[in-house]
Amino acid sequence: MAHKILNTDIEQSLANLLKLAEIHCWNKISDNYLFILSEIKDSDFQYHKKDGGNANKQSALLDLNLATEMLEKEYADLYDINFYIFKAKKFHTIIEIQYYRKSSLDKEFFETIKDNQPMFHSKIAMPMYAKDGKKFDINWKSGGFIHSCKMFIYNFKYRKRIKMYSKEHY
Numbered sequence: 001m002a003h004k005i006l007n008t009d010i011e012q013s014l015a016n017l018l019k020l021a022e023i024h025c026w027n028k029i030s031d032n033y034l035f036i037l038s039e040i041k042d043s044d045f046q047y048h049k050k051d052g053g054n055a056n057k058q059s060a061l062l063d064l065n066l067a068t069e070m071l072e073k074e075y076a077d078l079y080d081i082n083f084y085i086f087k088a089k090k091f092h093t094i095i096e097i098q099y100y101r102k103s104s105l106d107k108e109f110f111e112t113i114k115d116n117q118p119m120f121h122s123k124i125a126m127p128m129y130a131k132d133g134k135k136f137d138i139n140w141k142s143g144g145f146i147h148s149c150k151m152f153i154y155n156f157k158y159r160k161r162i163k164m165y166s167k168e169h170y
Contacts, residue, residue: 002075009081009120010068017083017095017122024124025138029085032092035067036060040080040100067097077101078118084125088138129154 014033021029036059062070071078079102086096099118102110129150130136137146 003072005117006072006075007068009118010064010071013081013083013120013122014095017085017124020122020124021085021088021138024126024130024135025088026135027088027138029088029138030091030093033064034061034092034094035064036086036094036096037062037067037070038096038098040082040098040104042104061094071097071099074099074101075118077103079105079113079116080119080121083120083122085138087142127151127154 018029021027038059071081078099080100082098084096084098086094088094102114105113124138125141127136127140127150136150137144
């Protein structure tokens with residue numbers, strides 16, 4: 001039973017992730033998917049930092065069946081499962097699946113959720129300059145010239161707004 005539920009949840013999360021990418025990113029996302037599995041530790045729950053996720057550059061790439069099989073083995077201990085696009089390339093898309101274990105929770109909270117099914121989330125990390133609704137490069141975390149230029153412009157505008165706000169209120 002857990003296998004069927006897990007497959008359905010993974011397929012739905014993947015579909016949601018691709019829809020988010022279509023809405024927010026200008027990249028064409030290849031439907032040739034590879035996966036990275038990584039455990040979220042309390043100390044490294046900072047995926048949205050610019051260098052977040054870079055530890056996984058050397059991780060083994062898995063196909064969907066193997067990733068599902070590995071998650072299925074841990075299913076009873078999974079609390080939260082997050083899907084991110086790690087890297088979108090022309091011929092394949094690398095999707096990171098981060099999971100948080102129930103056994104990593106404090107004992108009081110664990111007792112309240114120990115029988116719950118894992119939660120699934122699909123997320124897109126957004127650069128600061130994309131908050132106005134403009135589409136952005138899904139690979140922005142890798143840096144590059146365009147990202148650097150957009151960050152420079154964003155920081156220039158942001159500093160200008162701060163100065164204007166400070167003058168008006170002081």
